[in-house]
Amino acid sequence: MNKQSIQKSAASGLVFGIIVIFFALIGFTVVFSGLIQKALGQSLGVGQIPSISSFLIFLGLLGIWNGWRASRQDKHETLSVKKVLGRSAIAGLVAGVLVMVYALIVGALNNSGINLRTYLSQLSSESVRFFLFNQTIVVGGLIHVFYSTLMAVIGGFLAVASERSRERVKSTRESIQKWSQDRWLGKLQGNPYVSYVLMGVVLLLLVLLPRTWGAYWNYVMGTVGIYVLLGLGLNIIVGLSGQLVLGYVAFFAIGAYTFALTTSPEPHNLVWNFWIALGVAVLAAALSGILIGLPIMRLRGDYLAIVTLGFGEIIRILLRSDILKDFTMGPRGVRNIAGPTLFGRSFTTDVDFMYLIILAVLLSIFLARRWQESSIGRAWLAISQDETVAQATGVDTQKYKLLALSLGAAFAGLGGALFASRNQFTGPEDHALMVSINVLVLVIVGGMGSIPGVVLGAFALKGLPEILRELESYRLLVFGALLVVMMIIRPEGLWPARRPKLEVPVEQDHEPVPLPATAGGEK
Amino acid sequence: MKTVLEARQVSKIFGGLVAVNKVDLVVPEGAIASIIGPNGAGKTTLFNCISGFYTPELGDVLFNGRKIQGMLTDKVAAMGIARTYQNIRLFKNMSAVENVMVGFEPHLKHGWMKAMLKTPDYQKEQKHIINEASRLLHYVGLAGLGDNLALNLPYGAQRRLEIARALANQPKLLLLDEPTAGMNPQETDAMKDFIRHIRDDLEITIILIEHDMRVVMNISDQISVLDYGQKIAEGNPKEIQANPRVIEAYLGPGAAALSEKYRREKTHDA
DSSP states (O other): OOHHHHHHHHHHHHHHHHHHHHHHHTTHHHHHHHHHHHHTTOOOOTTOOOOHHHHHHHHHHHHHHHHHHHHOOOTTSOOOHHHHHHHHHHHHHHHHHHHHHHHHHHHHHHHTTOOGGGTSTTOOHHHHHHHTTTSOHHHHHHHHHHHHHHHHHHHHHHHHHHHHHHHHHHHHHHHHHHHHIIIIIHHHHHOHHHHHHHHHHHHHHHHHHHHHSHHHHHHHHHHHHHHHHHHHHHIIIIIITOOOOSOTHHHHHHHHHHHHHHHOSSSSOOOOOHHHHHHHHHHHHHHHHHHHHHHHTTOOHHHHHHHHHHHHHHHHHHHHSSTTHHHHOGGGOEEOOOOOEETTEEOOSHHHHHHHHHHHHHHHHHHHHHHHTSHHHHHHHHHHHOHHHHHHTTOOHHHHHHHHHHHHHHHHHHHHHHHHHHHTEEOGGGGOHHHHHHHHHHHHHHOTTOHHHHHHHHIIIIIHHHHGGGGGGGHHHHHHHHHHHHHHHOTTOSSOOOOOOOOOOOOSTTOOOOSOSOOOSOO | OOEEEEEEEEEEEETTEEEEEEEEEEEETTOEEEEEOSTTSSHHHHHHHHHTSSOOSEEEEEETTEEOTTOOHHHHHHHTEEEOOSSOOOOTTSBHHHHHHHHTGGGOOOOHHHHHHTOHHHHHHHHHHHHHHHHHHHHTTOTTOTTSBGGGSOHHHHHHHHHHHHHHTOOSEEEEESTTTTOOHHHHHHHHHHHHHHHHHHOOEEEEEOOOHHHHHHHOSEEEEEETTEEEEEEOHHHHHHOHHHHHHHHOHHHHHHHHHHHHHHHHHO
16 A cells, blocks of 8 residues: 555545544534434434434444545546555544544543533533443443444445446446337337326326325425526526526515505505406516616626625615605515405415415416527527627627516516415515525526526425424534535536527538538647 | 728727727728738727727728717627627537527517517527528538537637628628638638638628738738738738738838848849
């Protein structure tokens, strides 16, 4: 083993040791062990310390990962058992010793009667003893060293095994693919009815699910749906036309307040029909998009971002200020906002709202796709990639940028109106900066300019935190970590946009071919 | 012959630098006019004044007799002036055929409402521009590469794609900024013939900035030479080759004297 290889192994061990210590410090070891215990089907009461065996599984997984990572230092080398043994053992040992040192310190402090919780709220006496496997300090520390090394070596062997079997796995996968392509998948792909059937299944799910999964999930998924609407709109503005607008929440607020003020008995006593108010809210948002767009047409990039950021805040501050108190109720917000009615009947249960949001989302996806795939979508993309050249190529950039702003704002207006109607309330704090940031993040995470990306991004951003509720106070940590990891491994987004295939073959006969059809030149 | 483009005393000033100094240029219809000159002579700046990127501080730019200085570039493009760029500027993350389709933008009639409703006349127009864009790709020798992203095309193909996009504007005047930069001799020859074809097949007047003298001398009807922002010579290729001021601008004052001496010796020998 050369020096470099030893260094890399030790570095890997160091990283994993620090990760384990960090997890222990924030109490994540206890929570995740509890999750493993629950996943294995054993019950665990609230506030109860999970079993040692689930903690061992958690540590073991980390250890195996450590060994795996340390063994695979170079993509192009073939691994030998000897190499791997050395590397993984070093990595495991380094991690283990580091953790042991931590365990000794914390254990000794705990034994001497110092209450660590005054400094780190998660380090209760039980959790420290749990970390030492309920043994004495020295024995617990040594178990950490031994176990970490053992698991790292196992990880190393797994790495060798996976490499040895890679060829076989690949050929098996290819033969399965070929078989399925020949037998049924190929036929299915060519069959137009398959997509209809798939669409039917999705529609059926959309009809049945809101009825079956209860009010809580209707609320969560309704929020996801509203964020899909917002994402579709911002996707037009940022993803397609390339204008970095950070005050998108302003349009959401304008939609919500227009709807609220026209349907609530207070403060104006305009109790309009739901559908008319909805239309007016969408129109008002679209119009505000144009009005805001006009002065900022000449701004690009950072400047546009800063100005729109300010604009979003101005709207929120105006809404809660005293100047407009008689008009918008100030910080109290508007209450008793109307729900949807149809032929005189009102539809205000959670299921009805879910259906309404699903309909709005489907309609919006349909419209957004139409625009995106038309010449308008192409002009937007051209502007986002090189505005100067797009204009010199004949694209009326002002017109298209305003169009993007106002169409994008219209989606936000729709989302805002539905949001206000569902909550029967809207106040200035519903329209804080975080909404803009969230929507921007979901567009980026999903994949700029991609409609399926927006839907996935909304689920990841608004649905995932609900699913992660199990992790209690760690859910934002895990969520942040997931976002970071995702942006590292898939920087182009979950579902990146692809360009359509459009070129049609040209008949060769009566066409002049002045330039020889070689690609030519160096790349 | 009818004049397509006329520049009258055009000047462009950046701070204290006079990039283009009182340049006159008259380009007759159907001509291939070249602008040459050493690096930094103001050739591209003059192009930018013509295509609307810059508004000249002094002087007029007339296109078919109409003043166009100060107009937005999209209006200039719609009037019939298209251009390519010295450093290739494509819409990189769009496919090649989409790049060309954007070029049809000034001639599209149907807006966002019709795109939303997908009316029959909108669909017809879309189908038409897809066909036309594919034909243009074929015309510049990129048939079959249309669905690749522009950034994935090789260098030579990117240059051709830029020309195809400019042609999609259906221009009357085409400004080519160093179309053979970075090409090998074979490609340069092909490009030279192609430029002539564009003029002959499509009846487009062409203004060319070019450093490759074989290309310039071979295809130009008229050559203007810029140096330090001023036009120092104008004429057909023969006249320019013999012009001592041009030689001086390119090779320095000593070279002009040397060449004069050489020529005298040559005539003396004969």
